[in-house]
Amino acid sequence: MKKRVSNIEVKKINRNRIFRYVNNRERTSKPEVAAALGISMPTVLQNVNELMEQGLVQEVGELESTGGRKAAAIAPVRNAYHALGIDITQNHLGFVLTDLSGTVLKHARVQKPFADDRGYYKDMGEAALEFLEREGGLGKGFLGVGISVPGIVDNTANQIVRSHALGIAGVDCSRFSEFLMLPSVFINDANAAAIAEIYHAETRFNAAYLFLGNSVGGAIIQERKGYLGDETANDRLYLGDNWRGGEFGHMTLVPGGNRCYCGKEGCLDAYCSAKNLSRHTDGKLERFFEEMEKGNKGFEKLWEEYLSHLAVEVNNLRMVFDCRVIIGGYVGSLIEPYLGRLQEKAAALNTFEADGSYIQACRYRVEASALGAALQQVEAFVSTV
Numbered sequence: 001m002k003k004r005v006s007n008i009e010v011k012k013i014n015r016n017r018i019f020r021y022v023n024n025r026e027r028t029s030k031p032e033v034a035a036a037l038g039i040s041m042p043t044v045l046q047n048v049n050e051l052m053e054q055g056l057v058q059e060v061g062e063l064e065s066t067g068g069r070k071a072a073a074i075a076p077v078r079n080a081y082h083a084l085g086i087d088i089t090q091n092h093l094g095f096v097l098t099d100l101s102g103t104v105l106k107h108a109r110v111q112k113p114f115a116d117d118r119g120y121y122k123d124m125g126e127a128a129l130e131f132l133e134r135e136g137g138l139g140k141g142f143l144g145v146g147i148s149v150p151g152i153v154d155n156t157a158n159q160i161v162r163s164h165a166l167g168i169a170g171v172d173c174s175r176f177s178e179f180l181m182l183p184s185v186f187i188n189d190a191n192a193a194a195i196a197e198i199y200h201a202e203t204r205f206n207a208a209y210l211f212l213g214n215s216v217g218g219a220i221i222q223e224r225k226g227y228l229g230d231e232t233a234n235d236r237l238y239l240g241d242n243w244r245g246g247e248f249g250h251m252t253l254v255p256g257g258n259r260c261y262c263g264k265e266g267c268l269d270a271y272c273s274a275k276n277l278s279r280h281t282d283g284k285l286e287r288f289f290e291e292m293e294k295g296n297k298g299f300e301k302l303w304e305e306y307l308s309h310l311a312v313e314v315n316n317l318r319m320v321f322d323c324r325v326i327i328g329g330y331v332g333s334l335i336e337p338y339l340g341r342l343q344e345k346a347a348a349l350n351t352f353e354a355d356g357s358y359i360q361a362c363r364y365r366v367e368a369s370a371l372g373a374a375l376q377q378v379e380a381f382v383s384t385v
């Protein structure tokens with residue numbers, strides 16, 4: 001009996017690995033799948049046939065031959081299923097439509113100051129449904145909604161434990177989705193952005209993801225050396241004992257320093273949130289950099305100070321985790337031209353290394369949190385194939 005069960009398990013795992021392999025590529029072939037995954041040709045053939053019957057894989061002509069017989073090309077049918085991501089911030093709602101490709105197909109951002117009342121949740125639900133209808137996401141293959149929030153999410157209790165940014169504590173997730181009437185899952189905004197970052201990466205890596213939005217958060221990504229396709233992106237996040245793993249924003253950077261919105265003094269957030277820069281330009285971070293580039297000396301000085309504080313944090317993360325540090329969030333999406341300066345400053349603090357090439361800018365710069373939230377629904381589906 002035990003042996004039979006394990007055979008069924010192996011069959012399921014093989015099928016899932018085959019689908020993920022195909023789904024992660026524009027096109028491939030059955031021999032290529034067999035070789036890459038080390039699965040026998042008859043097993044690959046049988047599974048690909050089943051996936052084609054299900055409408056998840058299709059034949060798309062022939063692959064370029066490197067000699068010998070040409071192989072039939074196969075490709076994923078990605079637009080059969082859609083998912084919606086919503087990013088809730090203090091003042092905005094972000095929307096992303098994705099499909100099995102896991103990319104941003106459509107996105108929108110609207111101003112909507114958060115308020116913990118039925119009016120807000122009703123407006124949010126309506127705005128989300130409007131977006132879905134406009135972009136053609138609703139229909140038979142709609143998988144569900146992922147909602148990203150700037151706070152601590154307890155997925156076991158389905159509760160927002162605390163969000164300083166939204167000013168709420170102990171709120172049931174169902175309150176957010178009451179007017180959506182669609183299956184919804186919740187995730188912390190920085191964790192969501194980190195998932196977007198690792199979802200498409202070809203290779204696995206450890207990383208500390210430092211989310212520099214209007215508040216500062218973070219996520220801890222583990223490489224996990226399991227075989228490809230046996231776990232979801234979520235499994236690779238270290239969440240800690242109380243769902244607070246990676247809350248880098250409230251690490252004490254300057255003892256007795258600037259007041260943080262959390263009520264404590266000297267937190268990283270009080271020095272490195274995007275607001276510390278954008279408050280000089282009416283909340284528009286792009287304008288801060290534009291004016292600095294035009295030669296605003298005051299802004300240059302502010303930016304140097306900002307980078308000095310950031311370098312301390314980045315170096316500390318490097319010391320704790322010994323892995324790459326990815327700069328994400330609002331600041332991360334604009335930091336590329338200044339990465340060299342940050343690397344220089346961080347390297348100067350480092351006991352072991354003379355260069356800071358372990359510091360990178362995030363790859364996903366548009367609605368990363370909303371995308372990562374939606375990817376939870378995509379993953380949930382893909383893991384059942």
Ligand SMILES: [Zn+2]
Binds near residue numbers: 249260262263269
């Ligand atoms: Zn704080």
